[in-house]
Amino acid sequence: MTTKTIKDAVHDHIRVDGFALDLLDTPEMQRLRHIRQLGTAYLVYPSANHTRFEHSLGVYHLAVQALDNLGVSGVERDEVRAAALLHDVGHTPFSHNVEGVVEDEVGKRHDEVEDIIDGEVARVLEERGISPDSVAALVRGEGRYGQLVSGELDVDRMDYLVRDAYHTGVPYGTIDSRRLVLELGYVGDELVLGEGNIQTAEALLLARALMHPTVYNHHVARISKAMLKRGTERLIEGGVDAGRVRRMDDHELVVALRQNDATAETGERLAERRLYKRAVWKPRDEVRDTALDANPRALEDEIADDAGVEPHEVIVDLSTPPRMAETEASVVVDGEKRRLEDVSPLVRTLMELHEEGWRFGVYAPEEVLEDVERASEKVV
Amino acid sequence: MTTKTIKDAVHDHIRVDGFALDLLDTPEMQRLRHIRQLGTAYLVYPSANHTRFEHSLGVYHLAVQALDNLGVSGVERDEVRAAALLHDVGHTPFSHNVEGVVEDEVGKRHDEVEDIIDGEVARVLEERGISPDSVAALVRGEGRYGQLVSGELDVDRMDYLVRDAYHTGVPYGTIDSRRLVLELGYVGDELVLGEGNIQTAEALLLARALMHPTVYNHHVARISKAMLKRGTERLIEGGVDAGRVRRMDDHELVVALRQNDATAETGERLAERRLYKRAVWKPRDEVRDTALDANPRALEDEIADDAGVEPHEVIVDLSTPPRMAETEASVVVDGEKRRLEDVSPLVRTLMELHEEGWRFGVYAPEEVLEDVERASEKVV
Amino acid sequence: MTTKTIKDAVHDHIRVDGFALDLLDTPEMQRLRHIRQLGTAYLVYPSANHTRFEHSLGVYHLAVQALDNLGVSGVERDEVRAAALLHDVGHTPFSHNVEGVVEDEVGKRHDEVEDIIDGEVARVLEERGISPDSVAALVRGEGRYGQLVSGELDVDRMDYLVRDAYHTGVPYGTIDSRRLVLELGYVGDELVLGEGNIQTAEALLLARALMHPTVYNHHVARISKAMLKRGTERLIEGGVDAGRVRRMDDHELVVALRQNDATAETGERLAERRLYKRAVWKPRDEVRDTALDANPRALEDEIADDAGVEPHEVIVDLSTPPRMAETEASVVVDGEKRRLEDVSPLVRTLMELHEEGWRFGVYAPEEVLEDVERASEKVV
Amino acid sequence: MTTKTIKDAVHDHIRVDGFALDLLDTPEMQRLRHIRQLGTAYLVYPSANHTRFEHSLGVYHLAVQALDNLGVSGVERDEVRAAALLHDVGHTPFSHNVEGVVEDEVGKRHDEVEDIIDGEVARVLEERGISPDSVAALVRGEGRYGQLVSGELDVDRMDYLVRDAYHTGVPYGTIDSRRLVLELGYVGDELVLGEGNIQTAEALLLARALMHPTVYNHHVARISKAMLKRGTERLIEGGVDAGRVRRMDDHELVVALRQNDATAETGERLAERRLYKRAVWKPRDEVRDTALDANPRALEDEIADDAGVEPHEVIVDLSTPPRMAETEASVVVDGEKRRLEDVSPLVRTLMELHEEGWRFGVYAPEEVLEDVERASEKVV
Structure with missing residues (x-):
């Protein structure tokens, strides 16, 4: 089995092997190299040019650590590895920035996983005896291990908080992702943080709470996102197929905006930062x-x-305001599974502030x- | 005077004020947001998506530190600040990757600074009483302060080595840029490193010598660069104006390659990493x-x-092999100005290895x- | 004037010149090299061996940045520089761990600054025309600039949070100290954070709130501190002069504990971590x-x-529980000076939790x- | 089996379990908390207060990674883990600074491992069925796996270069330790770096070559080391038992120097940095x-x-000049095992410079x- 070590700015060396290497080679995964993780946030933070591709590798890396720690093996392990690597493959260009626009047209739930259950990716999975449908279910957060990929304590957020902090230079997202991964466990079928980790969970939430106003919802990011969204709507109204837009990368969407009379001005304004x-x-x-x-x-x-x-x-x-999923995370307290928002007054305050802010x-x-x-x- | 503090992943807070803010707002500078600093190296190092824009800010930041330390003020200071910020404004898409192609057509020396002496940038400079021609001369490395912008010990390389290391995750470029900037001085009209800095200079050269095979000339980077270059040649042969190509950003060149029959395959191969x-x-x-x-x-x-x-x-x-300009840097040794390659056997070995490798x-x-x-x- | 550049793991290069260099050479300042910043916390975090000496340099470095930014010059500047460097010179061994014991005996207020107004340090200050009494007043937090050295927004806490995070490996203290320093200003005679900085201040408080249970009040740190404190009490009761204990460094106190029959067991337990x-x-x-x-x-x-x-x-x-001074910090909101605890519900929650925890x-x-x-x- | 996760500033979380936890609790290992890794280098680099204790944990951590990668299990694995943790347990106070003095008296080879084959450490090992003599042999670099603990490519140097860089703030030691560990393998019974790693090895050597003049052999470090050495000699000549000196920690040696008439001045000069x-x-x-x-x-x-x-x-x-063991490291080149100094002209130059410098x-x-x-x- 071929093993490849990929150098990552955040996690250092990421080892990828077997079918995961083949998945990386699909055009669907390669497209993520051209989709910025933080959409237009680079207009506020010039260094924020990191992509969904490197993030996907990071999520894969943390998922493997969690699987090792939980002792998961066999086909379940392979399915989770695939889901971690592929969890963003269905993303619209500019990450969440134009999501709503395209989804309204073609149906969100199917859309997210279309590139997993169809095409080149599905072919690679099937060749290795991995069911594309099972992987798609995990990406949707279904089942015992789906929570690890898409849930209140998923490895997705453990990667993006650290990665966004690293590439923006904003220190607030510096969570202790290694500790989080090591403390994950199951109570029955629910993924929880083990005893003594209320503060670990609070720190995760605080990181998000601080990154939100500073980065994710900085007014310049909000404005550029709104411009991009409205531009994309007009592009589709002008006859460009929504399905085609969904599969564009950042490059292609910007060029499409510039080349279409109704959206050319928006395209140029975004390119020249005349917001x-x-x-x-x-x-x-x-x-x-x-x-x-x-x-x-x-x-x-x-x-x-x-x-x-x-x-x-x-x-x-x-x-x-985006949902703060972490508030619903479960933590073991004195031997019992409790919801974070029930045991942490700090978390309740953060939720209120998040709404009010x-x-x-x-x-x-x-x-x-x-x-x-x-x-x-x-x-x- | 308005001051803006921009958060940078490498230098933390960068303060920009006065005419420099206006220069940042020109379309010519904004275009650099869409030109990757390391061209196609992101095909080897997935995190290497940093741009000429953030690098230009970093070079500006180090130039201001050097000017403070050297006690340069008045119009000379403003010219150097402008030149540091603008030194890459004439860059072709994909950084050095397609440089040769476009230059052959329109003349390198003029080309590099065309966007400084003409257009919006020149207008902003003239408004502030700064001569675009003087700035252009500095970018070309001419005169006493030109060495600071483009010379053997310029702040350009002090920024890019650290930045490339940060964004690739390869630790070899981790030079002590702050020390280098603090040790710069003049002997007569020549920029030199002060007494006791042979090792400081050697460390700079070693960083470059190690980054070369690992990053800059990794065979995958060489191959993708060659493909991009040949593709661009064919694009121009096919009738696309060389001057237009030079002003494209990375987005536009990739899309142009894909849309042109003669180069569509190259465009797709690069996009899908089928090299x-x-x-x-x-x-x-x-x-x-x-x-x-x-x-x-x-x-x-x-x-x-x-x-x-x-x-x-x-x-x-x-x-x-690219020229290792640092070998010709001057260092003060026992009170006398000496060329680095004359006083350092290590440097002579590195030069030979660089050629042989x-x-x-x-x-x-x-x-x-x-x-x-x-x-x-x-x-x- | 001699300038020396000292390499620091946290702030990189720290430039020290003039009388500050002479202060560094006093036995009183050199003693701080042997007093760990975090007392016995190294028994929990093995890397936490950083000292009051390097912290004092860091506080000096941030004070100079703040003074530059506020445009303070002349004798006031020199006094603040001296106070920043000297603010911990009167510290007992093991930092705060044995403070109470010694203070009860000799009077806290005088004690803290005794090494500034007397002896070698006072001599150096007077030689340079700097009043030791004025410096002592600044260290006590008195007057316009005393707040910068010892107040709700002092540079002391901006250094120690980042330094403690760096040396323990706990990421929670990673505040944006550069931004804090740049946003400091005065409204009348009160030091405040400028408009738009509620979140900057909240982040500072959150860092402290997270470092407290994880580092400063980890139960192992609490226990070893209590053992050290009781041991030191018995040492003094056994006849060792309190004034002499106050001037010991960490080395000397541990040896004194081991050499005294009544405290030998405590000394050995601490040395061998049998807590x-x-x-x-x-x-x-x-x-x-x-x-x-x-x-x-x-x-x-x-x-x-x-x-x-x-x-x-x-x-x-x-x-x-230690007082959370930052809650009383002032921030400018809509042009008016406001206390942080009055404008931030998050801060009020943190205060309650701090007490309850x-x-x-x-x-x-x-x-x-x-x-x-x-x-x-x-x-x- | 109990597992404990220890937070380290360099490697983040280090997991320790089983007998390794018991070894950590021995007085012999705890003593290393009070021996600075870099001896008196903190007199040049104020942040260089890290200890042999945290370094020993780091070496253990890298050894476990290497063992995982090499697929070593059973008693051999346990012996290597023990040897990695214990490799410095016999160290004199102030690390290498007073080594020669004490060794001359009691015999170096036995000395190094005396604390492994005797006393509390030996008792813990024997209880777990691990032979103290086998562990001692590994610490001496004997046998197939001894090279991993003490050889040209041992995990000892992979930890200390990075750790010393982190705690001094000097960036030169920033090697890619993870890559080194992943590329280790055996050709016959010899530990080698796999194909394609000449540059990896060169980078390791360069790191050492740059750290030497900057940190390890900075003239202030050399002088203070010489003073400490001569002081210790006079202490032993004055009647203090060499065996007792060898088991002191840094605290105790400094206090002993100060308390002995013949060495009091040296003790005070070192304490007050009057070198x-x-x-x-x-x-x-x-x-x-x-x-x-x-x-x-x-x-x-x-x-x-x-x-x-x-x-x-x-x-x-x-x-x-200390021996540069890495030059004798073996690397696989075109399928054959070669010595680094034979295939790398850069390494030969570095060796000459090392002697000349x-x-x-x-x-x-x-x-x-x-x-x-x-x-x-x-x-x-």
Whole structure:
């Protein structure tokens, strides 16, 4: 069996062997080399150019450590290894930035795993007697070992927090991923952190809680993401197939935006970092319910009309705070399995703050910012 | 004066102010966000996705430290700051990978600085009373302070060695850049390292000497670079304007390769990492002079003909080992200025090894590798 | 003026010049090379052998950065530089571990700065026209710049959090010390963090909150500290002068413990890591008030008597949670100066948890643990 | 079987289990917590306070990785694990600094392993059916697996280079220890680096070659070592038992020096860093053979007499450059086992430089430096 050692900036040497090497060689996996892990966050953190490809290798590496530690072998082990490596293979370009757009069109659940159960990847898996459907189920977080790949304590987040910290230079994500992996265990069929690890779990959550405002939801990241999303919507409305968009890499989407008349300006603005600015940026509980419940495109038209600008010059960002899955993680306390949010007042505070800290935004080009601000005041 | 602090994974906080902020906002500088610092080396080191943009910020940061330490102020300081930030603005896509191709067509010396003396960048400089021509001269390494930007001891190499080490995970480039910057001084008009720094200089050279075979000239990096180069040549031969190619970013060049019939296969091979393999890989002194002196394209045709394959299925890589400029750096020894290669036997050994270690290569698709190997034997 | 560059594992190169170099050469400062920064924490974290000496250099380094940024010059600058370098010069051996013991005897306030206003250090300061009394006042946190040396946002904690994280390997202390230093400013005479830094301050507090249970108050650190403290008390009771103990370094105290009959066993137990174990370890609010208010030595005698063991075989640890000074730090919010605990619900939660998380302990040798446990139950 | 995870600043989490935990608890191993890894180098690099204890854990950790990779199990595995953990247990205080002094008295070969074949350590080993003599043989580098513990490619140097770099802050020692461990294999009974690793081995040697002048043989480290050595000699001459000195830790030796009239000054000078200075410091080939071959103490008397100073005010440092064992390491090249120095011109250059770079020194207190310099000129 061939073994290859791949040098990684975060985990140093990652050993890959057997069918995992063949999976790496598929066009589906190679495409992830051209999808940035943090979407447009590089517009705030110039060093944040790391990709889904290296992240996938890192998740694979941590999964193997966890499997070793849990003593899992045989076909189950191979399925988890495959799922760890492939968990992001169905990603849209620019990571989560354009996810919603494409999913609405073709159906999220199927979409995520389409590239696993079909095509070159499925062929490699079947050749090795691994069921693509079982791997897809693990990627969806199903079953005993699915939690390891996609759950409250999955190795996915253990890799990305450290990797995002390393490549942005923001120290907050520096969790003790090795300790987390070593402390994972099962109580019945549920993946838990062993006795004495409340603080280990809290530290994981704190890392996320600090990375959110600093990196993941920095307003420049939010604005560029909203621009990219609206641009991609218009691209699909203009006739580009949603399925094709989903399989583009970052390169291709940017070029597609630039080459299409309706989206060329957005494409160039993103390329040259001439981003929209904030006309409105306030806590969601200070926003009228009519606005929060509205269709964002209708709201944009209304504001644009009132401000006397083009509809595409207004972007309403209704996105909601991402779920903090870790709060539901289980930890063993005095021999009993407990949910983290039930045993940790710190976690409860972090959850509240996470909700409260989120902002509702309306964005517009600098040239028309004041007009859009004035018009927005009336409706939001 | 506005000051902005930018978080960098290597130097932590980089403070940028005044006209430097305006330069950052030009499309010419923003384009560098989409040009990988190490070209196709990410095909060997998956984490090596860092860009010319963050590197330019790093060089600016070290230049400011050196200027502070040397006590340079006024317009000279501003010119050096501008030159440090702009030193890579004229880069072709994929960094050095396609340099030769485009340069041959439009003239190297002018080319490098065209984006400084013309267009948006020149406008920003002139507005601040900074002469674009003076900045261009510094980028070319001319004059007292030009050595700081482009010379044997320039801040360019002090940044890239550390940055490349950080993002590949290869520890060899870990030089003591802060010490180097603090020890720089002038003897007359020449930039030198002060007394007691032979070892500091040797360590810099060793870092380069170790990074070369491991990263910069890893055979996979050499092959992908050769494929990219030949692909770009064919693109230009096929009618795409060389000047346009020079201003593309990595995205655009890959898409252009894929969209052009003559280069589509190369584009896809690079995207999916289905690279050519080595049919020949030997020390240059074991290669016949007729081969070393030949026109590579003619040689490729000859081998292809003999092997019974298509001409584009053979790539002859005649590239020569890059110059180790640091060997000519000056160091003060017992009060006198000396050239590093004259005082350091270690450096002389490294120079010889650098030449000897270089390989001559012929590459071909795996399917026809044996045929090309056989045919190559006759001519090289 | 001589300048010396000292290599530090945390801040890389630290430049020291002028009178600061002379201060470094005093026996009082050199003594700090033999006082571990974290007392007995190396018994839990084997790498935690860093000293007050390197920490003092680090605090000096950050103070100079803050002074540069605040534009402080002249004699005030020199006084702050001196105070930063000297802030720990009066420390007892084993850092905070035996502080209380010695202080009770000779008076805390005077004690801390005795080595600044007297002896070799005072002589060096006076020679340079710097008032030892002014430096002593800064070390006590008095006046406008005293806050920088000893206050809610002092450079002391910015160094030790990062340094303790580096040398223990525990990542939680990884704060962004450079950003903190750059964001410090004054509103009137109060040192504050500038606008937009609530999260910066929260992150500082979180780092402390996470380092506390993991490092500073790990039960093994608590037990060894209590043993050391009681041993030192007995040493002084046995006739060794408290003033002499205060000026010992770690070496000397351990040897003194071993050479004195009454404390030899404690000395050897610490040297060989044969530590007492926990007979009682519970939240303070589960402990009877009579126990919390008792004289610990009387309590120990009572328990020992009941358990049928020697008095020195029982240690009651009544220590209270250290104050979290950072909660009182001020931050500018919407143009107004606000206290961190007033604007941050997260900080309020952390304060509560800090109190609740603290434990009351009774410790005894493993051989008699059960007897002591049983006897303790009756009184606590 | 109990497993304990110990946090290490260099290797993160180190898992220790079974008899290795019991070995850690012996007084012999605990003593290593008080022996600095780099002797007096902390007088140059203030952060270099790491100990033989943490280093021993690191060597154990790398040995386990190598054993896993080589597939070694059973009693051989246990013996190697024990040897890795215990390899430094016989060390004198201040690491290599006073080695020669004590060895001359009691016999080096026996000495090194006396604490393994006798006492508490031997008892623990025998209880687990591990032969102390076999472990001692491995520590001496004997047999197939002895090379792993003490040989040209042992895990000892793989740990200390990285650890010394981490704790001094000098980046030169940053080798790729994980790669080295993964590439180790056997050809017959000899430990070698596998095919394609000439550069890996060269990098290891370069790291040592750069760390030598910068850290290990920095003149301040050389001087303080020489002072410590001469002081220890006089201590033993004054009646302190050599065997007792050998078992002291750093604390005890410094206190012993201070408490003995003949050595009190040396003890205080070391504690307060009032070190001797260089009266002579020149290449060995510029020194007369009569001086190089002389008894250093006789030479000191001669110089002292001529200079009109006390004999203990002159120290002649005749030490020779340490052997670069790595040059004899074997590497597989084109399927054949070759010695590194035979295949690498770089290594041959480094060996020459290593010899040439070494200095012969005469040291004296600053007050009498000129007199000693003048007197030395006549004899050396």
